[in-house]
Amino acid sequence: MAVNVSSTAAGRSGTATARTGSPRTERLAGLWFVLPFLALFAAFMIWPVVSGLWQSFFNVSLAGGEASFLGLDNWTEMIGDAAVWDSLWNTVAFTLMSTPPLVAIALVMALLANRSGWFGWLLRFAYFAPFVLPVAVVTLIWVWMYQPGFGLVNAFLTGIGLPEVGWLNDESVAMLSVVITTTWWTVGFNFLLYLAALQGIPQHLYEAAAVDGASPRQRLWRVTLPMLRRTTGLIVVLQLVASLKIFDQIYLMLDGGPNNSTRPIIQYIYETGFTSYRIGYASAISYMFFAVIILISVAQFRLFSGRKEESQ
Amino acid sequence: MGTHGRARHPSPLSRRAFLAGSAATGLALAGCGAPDVAAGRARVRQWNLFGGGDGARLVQMHEQFQDEHPRTALQAYTFAWGAPFYTKLAMSAAGGRAPEVATLHLSRLRGFSPTTLLDPFPRNMLTEAGITEEKFLPDVWRRCLVDGDLYAVPLDTHPFVTYYNTEICAEAGLLDADGRLAPFSGVDGLVDALRAVREVTGQFGASVETTNPWRLWYSLYRQLDGEFFDESGTELILDDDKAVQVLTLMRDLADEGLLPRFADYPACVAMFSNGQAGLSFNGEWEVTTYTTAELPFSMAPFPDVYGSIRTAGDSHTFVLPHQRDRSTEDTRATVEYIAWMLEHSVDWAAGGHIPAYQPVATSDEYLALTPQSEYREVADDVQFDPQAWFSGSGSQMQSEAAAAFAGVTSGDLPPEQAVAQFRAAVLKLLDTPSPV
Incomplete structure (x- = not known):
């Protein structure tokens, strides 16, 4: 297969001047190639997006029945609905709490695994292994570890003379518990990206730095980290988006509790639309959340394009 | 890529033939997934939310039912308890392509929008199958009625x-x-x-x-x-x-x-x-x-x-989720299935539930079950949501x-x-x- 592709590419570049077909037929042929994708994209992406926006102006119910036009009622209800803003804040709080450790710990792990010699394979395996577990397994393990009384974590804490922590039932700690679990589970992916980037740094830079008398610490700060800047940018973007999507772990570990203190916005949308059948109202909340994500993405895009100009 | 590309790079298997071949394979595979409903066999698809011991017991009962009713094709599916189950059931019924029968908590009947998401039971078919009002506790039966129509048949309390x-x-x-x-x-x-x-x-x-x-x-x-x-x-x-x-x-x-x-x-x-x-x-x-x-x-x-x-x-009941084209044959088989489950609900009671079907709830076989019959007297005092x-x-x-x-x-x-x-x-x- 790979051979086929490269030979096609070579053939194409060699015969670029010998083409007989007009640009127009070429373009038409291209259209036919993207048409299957476009049809699926329209049916499963564009149409739902448009119809979701449409539904946010109606009292559409999952239970069926005639939906009537509400104007902006869903939207004004949303503005006055404290549960929307509380759960949106929970999502943002999770993102703010989870992104720094997921980036920083991944970097430290990658630096360690990159330096270590013969047991590097063990570190790579150990750091990445949790990532392949399904979320249901991860949460099951951690819920048992967090149990008061007989859970592994609290048993350890009391064993060394510290008081128990209400990992799952204390409102001020529950979100931290989810962040710890998520970090353990998904840090391996960022670790892998960093490791690949580290291995892509040319060795001669380090050699030159060493010749110039740079200490290991200076090599880290002046060579390694600047060379990882683009990767860090990528990881931060991917991590922010992934963290904003938080739902699974919180739903499975805490069901949004205790007292809704960890309920993320996606869970509230799910509860409103599917448990309470209010698809119209749930659509309005989804669009508000969509707007928040767009704002964050645009802000990031600005930051990044700014940084690129700076480096030029 | 123009038409010339293909001529210059002949491959043992042409792209077009390959695509046609894989499309055909895909269709054939999809065909395998279709339920095997032999002509003349009524189909009863059953959705439930029973895991653990209840789930295992239900599978046993279903196997026995299938053995005794070779002319009915029973297909049971179990979903995660609670909201995940009810959202799926509601969506299937909203689309009119629901299973023939599903389990539902009686306390949720009114909240499940019975008039749009459920089909009422044909009373004459129930009577034929021996499912009648006097065989249930009056309060439980009354809760199964919405605007005079029967939307649920209770299995247990x-x-x-x-x-x-x-x-x-x-x-x-x-x-x-x-x-x-x-x-x-x-x-x-x-x-x-x-x-x-x-x-x-x-x-x-x-x-x-x-x-x-x-x-x-x-x-x-x-x-x-x-x-x-x-x-x-x-x-x-x-x-x-x-x-x-x-x-x-x-x-x-x-x-x-x-x-x-x-x-x-x-x-x-x-x-x-x-x-x-x-x-x-x-x-x-x-x-x-x-x-x-x-x-x-x-x-x-x-x-x-x-x-x-x-x-x-609460009470587990059987309901008929809304189907756009409900077949009389399948509904008859469904009612037959429900009646069989009620008559055999002493097996179900082994899981702790008090049978709703009074001929079973008062049978010696049920009374002999311990500890499952030790609290049967509370059936009348159960407080629904x-x-x-x-x-x-x-x-x-x-x-x-x-x-x-x-x-x-x-x-x-x-x-x-x-x-x-x-x-x-x-x-x-x-x-x-x-x-x-």
């Missing part, structure tokens, strides 16, 4: 009960001469019993699910004669004093260490299994778990704390109660504040225009 570890309770001196839990009553009776058990376990008196204490709270609140909605079902007449009284008792018991401060559902079961608690207040459906674990235990009604044996509970579109098992209102009440046993929220929060949440739900 499942109350909130007391499990007791016979060895621990014997040591605590709580058993009578027959080795049964001697009934205790009143707040003092409850506290004394819990203290006696804790003397033996050294940890807790009873285990309860504190993360979702709705069943415990509602049992006690109803024992106090607490009301919830008015006659019309549109106004909240929650008695704050009684609600606070119950929560205060729960908090005091947890403060004294007689109940756990924090236990989610698995922990509630685990605490009883491993002897950290000698009693457990829970639904009767864990009987299989404890029997399998060979735990020395038995069961009794939920105690009379405030002057009655009322206890929270208040009726609204947002109430019932696994509903929004139960989550709101869980959110507000879970903080009481943990000591984070005073009972008065918990009740105020719950009241506000229910009022908000009442204010929301009903989507059903």
